[in-house]
Amino acid sequence: MFGKRAQDPAPTTIFRSDRICRVNGEFYFNTREGTQEGPFASREAAEREIKAYIARMQVSVPSQLNATSLVELNPPPGA
Template sequence: MFGQRTVDPHPGTHYRSSRLSAVNGQYFFATREGTLEGPFLSRHDAEQSITRYIERMAMADKLLRHSSEHIDNLQRREAIKHNQEL
């Protein structure tokens, strides 16, 4: 699979592999960030958790971008106010 995430500096080839693993009857999934999430009691629970994990990561990214934009806007306003006072 060829693709590029927004955080990747260059396009590359990514090969899909199962992110799920079972150890002693418990299920885990690996993330792109290098973490191992789990344990889950069933494969189904682990698969549902993958979906929720992806949604949380997307929301966290969106909130971080929004916060950064808000801070930038506040800093611009302060700079303009400071320049007007001079």
């Protein structure tokens, strides 16, 4: 798949893979940030948590950007 995500500087080939893996009977999922989340008792539970994780990340990224912008606009004294 050829595309561009918001954080990518230019269009590139994006490879899709299954985010969920099973280790010793427990389910985990991998994130773009390079973490492995889990364990979960079932694949369905892992899939639900992926959706919740994505929702949390979508909320936190704009918050982090806003916080960074505020610091840049109002640098601490002596900076």
